[in-house]
Amino acid sequence: MAEIKLKLKEEPRFPLEAEVISPDNFVGKTAAQIKKLELFHGNETVKLGDFFDVSGKSNELNDTKIVIEGNLSNVKRIGEKMTDGSIIINGDVGMHVGNQMKGGKITINGNAGDWAGAMLKGGELEITGNAGNYIGAAYRGFWIGMENGIIKVKGKVGRESMLWARSSKGANKFPVLKCGGAEAFLGMHNHGGTIIVEGDVDLYTGADQAWGQIIIKGKVPRLLPSYKKMGEISEIELPNGEKITGKFIEYSGDHSVKKETNGRIYIAN
Amino acid sequence: MSLNDLILITGRTINQGVALEGGKNTRENVRAAGICTFDKNDFVKLNCLAGTPVKVTTDYGEVLVYSTISEEGPHPGIIFIPMGPWANQVVNPDSQSTGTPTFKGIKAKVEVVKNGKVLDAVQLISKLKEV
Amino acid sequence: MVERKIKTYYDVVCPFCGTLCDDLEIDVDEKEQKVIEVRNGCQIGTRKFFSSNPSDHRYMSPLIRENGSYKEISWEEAIDKSADILAKAKRPLLYGFASTECEAQSKGVELAEILGGVLDNTASVCHGPTLLAEQDVGVPTSTLGEYKNRADLVIFWGCNPVHAHPRHLGRYSDFVRGYFRQDGRNDRYIIVVDPRNTHTAQIADLYIKVNPNEDYELMNAIRATLRGVEIDQKEVAGVSKEDIIKLTNIMKKSNYGVIFFGMGLTQSISHHRNIDTAVCLTRELNDHTKFSITPMRGHYNITGSNTVFTWNTGYAYSIDFTRGYPRYNPGEFSAVDVLLRDEIDASLIVASDPASNFPAAAVRNMFKHPIISIEPHHTPTSVNADIILPAAFAGIETEGTAYRMDHVPLRLRKVKNPPGETLPDREILEKLIEKVREKKGE
Numbered sequence: 001m002a003e004i005k006l007k008l009k010e011e012p013r014f015p016l017e018a019e020v021i022s023p024d025n026f027v028g029k030t031a032a033q034i035k036k037l038e039l040f041h042g043n044e045t046v047k048l049g050d051f052f053d054v055s056g057k058s059n060e061l062n063d064t065k066i067v068i069e070g071n072l073s074n075v076k077r078i079g080e081k082m083t084d085g086s087i088i089i090n091g092d093v094g095m096h097v098g099n100q101m102k103g104g105k106i107t108i109n110g111n112a113g114d115w116a117g118a119m120l121k122g123g124e125l126e127i128t129g130n131a132g133n134y135i136g137a138a139y140r141g142f143w144i145g146m147e148n149g150i151i152k153v154k155g156k157v158g159r160e161s162m163l164w165a166r167s168s169k170g171a172n173k174f175p176v177l178k179c180g181g182a183e184a185f186l187g188m189h190n191h192g193g194t195i196i197v198e199g200d201v202d203l204y205t206g207a208d209q210a211w212g213q214i215i216i217k218g219k220v221p222r223l224l225p226s227y228k229k230m231g232e233i234s235e236i237e238l239p240n241g242e243k244i245t246g247k248f249i250e251y252s253g254d255h256s257v258k259k260e261t262n263g264r265i266y267i268a269n
Numbered sequence: 270m271s272l273n274d275l276i277l278i279t280g281r282t283i284n285q286g287v288a289l290e291g292g293k294n295t296r297e298n299v300r301a302a303g304i305c306t307f308d309k310n311d312f313v314k315l316n317c318l319a320g321t322p323v324k325v326t327t328d329y330g331e332v333l334v335y336s337t338i339s340e341e342g343p344h345p346g347i348i349f350i351p352m353g354p355w356a357n358q359v360v361n362p363d364s365q366s367t368g369t370p371t372f373k374g375i376k377a378k379v380e381v382v383k384n385g386k387v388l389d390a391v392q393l394i395s396k397l398k399e400v
Numbered sequence: 401m402v403e404r405k406i407k408t409y410y411d412v413v414c415p416f417c418g419t420l421c422d423d424l425e426i427d428v429d430e431k432e433q434k435v436i437e438v439r440n441g442c443q444i445g446t447r448k449f450f451s452s453n454p455s456d457h458r459y460m461s462p463l464i465r466e467n468g469s470y471k472e473i474s475w476e477e478a479i480d481k482s483a484d485i486l487a488k489a490k491r492p493l494l495y496g497f498a499s500t501e502c503e504a505q506s507k508g509v510e511l512a513e514i515l516g517g518v519l520d521n522t523a524s525v526c527h528g529p530t531l532l533a534e535q536d537v538g539v540p541t542s543t544l545g546e547y548k549n550r551a552d553l554v555i556f557w558g559c560n561p562v563h564a565h566p567r568h569l570g571r572y573s574d575f576v577r578g579y580f581r582q583d584g585r586n587d588r589y590i591i592v593v594d595p596r597n598t599h600t601a602q603i604a605d606l607y608i609k610v611n612p613n614e615d616y617e618l619m620n621a622i623r624a625t626l627r628g629v630e631i632d633q634k635e636v637a638g639v640s641k642e643d644i645i646k647l648t649n650i651m652k653k654s655n656y657g658v659i660f661f662g663m664g665l666t667q668s669i670s671h672h673r674n675i676d677t678a679v680c681l682t683r684e685l686n687d688h689t690k691f692s693i694t695p696m697r698g699h700y701n702i703t704g705s706n707t708v709f710t711w712n713t714g715y716a717y718s719i720d721f722t723r724g725y726p727r728y729n730p731g732e733f734s735a736v737d738v739l740l741r742d743e744i745d746a747s748l749i750v751a752s753d754p755a756s757n758f759p760a761a762a763v764r765n766m767f768k769h770p771i772i773s774i775e776p777h778h779t780p781t782s783v784n785a786d787i788i789l790p791a792a793f794a795g796i797e798t799e800g801t802a803y804r805m806d807h808v809p810l811r812l813r814k815v816k817n818p819p820g821e822t823l824p825d826r827e828i829l830e831k832l833i834e835k836v837r838e839k840k841g842e
Binding site: 013014015017040041042043044095114115133134139140141143160184185188189203204207208224225226228229254255256257258259 | 490491515516517532535536616617620621623624626627628629631632633636669670673676677680721722723728729730731732743745
Binding site: 276278280281282283286287289290291329330339340341342343344347349352353354357358360361362364365366367368369370371372373374390391394395397398399 | 416443444447448451524525526528529532560562563564566595596597598599601602612613663664666667668669671672698717718730731732734735736737740755756757758759760761762763764767768780783784
């Protein structure tokens with residue numbers, strides 16, 4: 001496994017836009033070449049080497065691993081559109097990490113900023129800390145957000161997570177979010193996404209859900225009035241065939257969208 | 270006397286709008302926007318005269334304003350401060366990633382400060398400059 | 401006897417709020433170039449016209465701050481020093497652009513692009529959430545004239561026009577005769593939804609007291625009821641199930657309904673999702689009758705600012721040009737957020753007063769860096785600025801176009817000359833653009 005190590009040597013004064021940091025862009029490059037890649041700092045263009053120490057080398061794309069150290073909470077767009085390989089971030093990271101990713105894996109040993117994994121098309125995003133708002137969400141003006149792939153957050157996710165997620169049975173694409181807890185509007189405008197929350201959620205879960213499943217193992221302050229209790233259930237089948245067992249109460253909704261709906265919320269009993 | 274578990278709403282009033290067009294650094298502006306309006310029955314619990322300064326405290330800050338009784342009640346448990354520099358000391362600056370701070374619906378508590386000095390807009394905002 | 405030459409201007413458009421009344425009459429003393437009388441305006445609009453007269457809080461010449469006090473300087477020097485600050489900045493913020501006319505707003509876009517800065521207007525603290533919702537679910541809307549002539553059900557949700565849009569009720573939504581509403585007030589049913597029994601609620605036919613921050617759930621319950629689904633709860637947001645059903649039926653049975661909404665929805669915790677669900681509700685009501693929804697825009701030309709920014713850049717507000725092209729993302733590029741995170745190093749404030757209207761923490765960070773203020777009179781922002789560029793009042797001292805809350809463009813009038821050395825905003829911005837280009841070597 002070829003490994004490229006990046007260490008942040010100076011915290012940026014303005015947000016640093018670093019979409020060039022991805023296995024796709026590093027493959028076939030030496031450390032010296034990587035240092036010359038362009039990053040954006042305010043309205044100035046800077047070199048990656050101005051902000052990061054670089055060592056190691058790359059290999060085949062699917063074998064390229066980038067390890068980044070430092071407080072990257074003001075570094076944005078790392079891993080944007082990557083298709084393979086992996087990135088490990090040991091620290092907090094800024095907005096838009098892994099946005100529009102198609103494949104590969106990003107692991108963040110820290111917290112992630114807003115819009116982590118936005119518009120995800122595939123691959124895996126794992127966060128050991130908390131995530132900001134709009135994780136796995138659609139960007140402004142888009143009606144289709146996360147289409148495939150899996151996001152796992154050990155901690156809590158912010159508001160409007162999985163906004164406008166869309167699954168496709170025909171194309172075998174099932175976007176999934178697993179998290180430890182969630183803030184308001186989880187699964188807003190959900191069109192087939194699967195969300196599993198190990199802990200508690202906030203208000204308005206499943207708002208405007210057209211179809212999909214939200215499974216909550218912790219506490220819910222109250223559901224929207226547009227959700228209707230159906231009954232008890234002991235086995236939930238996810239669209240990818242996986243089964244979750246346990247005692248749950250099944251709710252249908254969001255009935256403000258449709259009178260009859262395949263949308264569901266399951267709350268552990 | 271004090272009141273806890275209140276909800277603070279901030280917003281426009283016609284007086285604040287008129288004062289704003291007349292010059293924001295005037296006494297008129299303090300009387301229009303440096304105030305906190307109480308529900309009639311809530312105000313009784315404060316045990317003071319209308320106009321007495323009160324300190325409004327939220328998770329985001331505190332400010333001294335003149336107390337008044339609402340003409341737009343009843344609204345028990347709700348206090349109203351017109352939009353402006355006084356309100357902005359105590360509102361929630363967080364926009365939840367939408368861009369718009371949460372100017373309405375903030376948990377607050379209130380305490381009577383009989384000899385409190387309510388600052389005018391210029392004095393209040395000057396405190397925000399780093400010394 | 402003093403000879404006075406008084407000219408009366410008719411059909412003057414009022415440059416205060418989004419109602420953009422177009423029937424004001426202004427008497428001007430032509431010799432003194434002073435506003436003498438204002439007829440038909442509301443208290444606030446009237447006050448604005450009078451505040452344009454010479455006074456000790458009107459700026460007459462460019463000023464620069466030196467050792468804690470302000471010194472008069474020439475326009476040339478003021479523009480040069482301002483352009484210097486802005487051109488050197490690595491992430492300047494250009495903010496405001498609400499209380500000015502469209503050409504100035506267009507110049508603002510040009511300047512932001514040349515500087516590679518962040519451009520934002522006051523929508524980001526006001527009806528920005530409305531625009532966010534419209535981008536997600538659209539907006540079934542119409543014009544004020546249509547409402548005046550047709551609407552028999554008018555709902556004010558989270559807004560208080562008696563205070564914020566004083567003549568709205570008298571010109572378009574309540575106490576006015578319309579083509580199909582010949583009996584005026586008696587031909588309309590007015591509903592107010594608000595946590596407080598506001599002055600607008602006190603003159604409504606039905607007042608619904610909603611718990612603060614719970615409007616979202618109430619609208620959600622109405623939508624479900626509208627779909628023919630009975631909700632399980634006995635009460636939502638402080639409103640009983642019976643009242644929710646009653647309200648839904650009133651809406652269904654109207655001939656033409658309109659929802660006007662304001663900050664009660666955009667500035668409470670659910671922000672744009674309140675509007676999202678209100679728009680969806682309006683759309684769903686069109687399965688039963690005719691229904692529209694319109695935001696009560698605050699400033700007289702904030703709609704113009706959104707319109708002008710959009711036709712220039714594709715985006716309505718919260719735009720970042722640091723990469724050389726416009727990018728849009730409220731929450732990331734919005735003025736309050738970039739200030740809270742201290743992501744800018746200079747600001748140009750045009751036709752707005754963020755020191756008064758932004759949360760204290762954002763103002764604190766704004767004060768850490770140079771501020772250039774384009775402003776007609778003293779405001780808490782301008783008295784803390786490093787350079788003050790004195791502006792003429794658009795709609796009083798200079799012509800221009802403004803867009804009403806329903807997107808109808810109206811032409812602002814000029815009723816007197818700009819006093820002293822004041823210049824229209826668009827000319828000030830043009831001077832800055834030229835000087836910045838020069839400094840950047842273009």
